[in-house]
Amino acid sequence: MVLDFASAAPSVVKSIRQxxxxxxxxxxxxxQEIAPAIWEYQPARLEEELSDLIxxxxxxxxxxxxxxxxxxxxxISHAYGHTxxxxxxxxxxxxxxxxxxxxxxxxxVARGLPVYSVADVDDIYGxxxxxxxxxxxxxxxxxxxxxxxxxxTFCEDGGFEIRNLMRGNDALPRPKLCAVIDRDLxxxxxxxIAAADVVEFADQAGEATEIIELN
Numbered sequence: 279m280v281l282d283f284a285s286a287a288p289s290v291v292k293s294i295r296q297x298x299x300x301x302x303x304x305x306x307x308x309x310q311e312i313a314p315a316i317w318e319y320q321p322a323r324l325e326e327e328l329s330d331l332i333x334x335x336x337x338x339x340x341x342x343x344x345x346x347x348x349x350x351x352x353x354i355s356h357a358y359g360h361t362x363x364x365x366x367x368x369x370x371x372x373x374x375x376x377x378x379x380x381x382x383x384x385x386x387v388a389r390g391l392p393v394y395s396v397a398d399v400d401d402i403y404g405x406x407x408x409x410x411x412x413x414x415x416x417x418x419x420x421x422x423x424x425x426x427x428x429x430x431t432f433c434e435d436g437g438f439e440i441r442n443l444m445r446g447n448d449a450l451p452r453p454k455l456c457a458v459i460d461r462d463l464x465x466x467x468x469x470x471i472a473a474a475d476v477v478e479f480a481d482q483a484g485e486a487t488e489i490i491e492l493n
Contacts, residue, residue, distance in 0.1 A: 281381045281382065281385075282456065283393070283457060285460055286394065286459050291410075293428075295326075299414065304464065307463055312417060313422065314416060315417060315418060316418075330430060332354055332426070332429065334347060334424065334426075334427070336422055337366075338387075343422075345368075345383055346364065347362045347363055347364065354429050379451075382395050383425065385456075385458060389415075391460050391463075392413060392458075392459040394410075394412050395456045396409065396410050396411075396453075397454060399451045399452075400449050401433075406434070407432065408432045408433070410431070410432065411429055413425055414428075
């Protein structure tokens with residue numbers, strides 16, 4: 279399986295919670311235009327997201343980086359059928375899923391940028407579930423040494439069975455989107471005015487209007 283990665287802006291991420299996680303990363307990235315250190319990353323309401331997050335360390339000593347599971351959300355444990363703390367990700371998911379999963383992580387590590395992917399997966403009852411994955415990289419000594427994955431699932435039909443979602447049938451995940459978030463990497467909080475925006479101040483009716491360009 280060959281995955282083609284599109285170039286995308288942060289707006290490609292649809293989940294509000296994932297956008298919040300990404301925006302926190304973008305604020306840190308904007309200081310020096312490089313991925314932050316993981317200890318700097320403290321998004322609001324992080325505890326509410328822990329069940330959907332997986333933390334990895336990255337072993338860069340091999341030809342291809344290996345991601346080691348350091349903590350995993352309870353929902354993803356249900357999806358794969360067992361826990362995997364301390365296990366390399368490629369071993370945890372197994373050879374059947376490696377071709378569709380590992381390239382997404384390798385792209386994140388190689389680029390040092392967020393990667394977003396969406397794949398359709400069938401649950402054990404045949405219902406189609408959208409599996410949305412946001413990967414955030416973190417640097418140590420100029421290398422990506424940590425990755426946080428936010429994993430969301432959504433079914434247009436409503437309820438679905440998350441138990442053994444990734445292992446419960448013979449059908450492989452069907453990639454719908456793979457994107458590197460490499461455009462518009464500067465988060466602007468709502469209500470703020472950016473430099474070089476033109477602001478118009480109008481006085482009372484009939485009086486002059488003053489135009490100021492912010493630089």
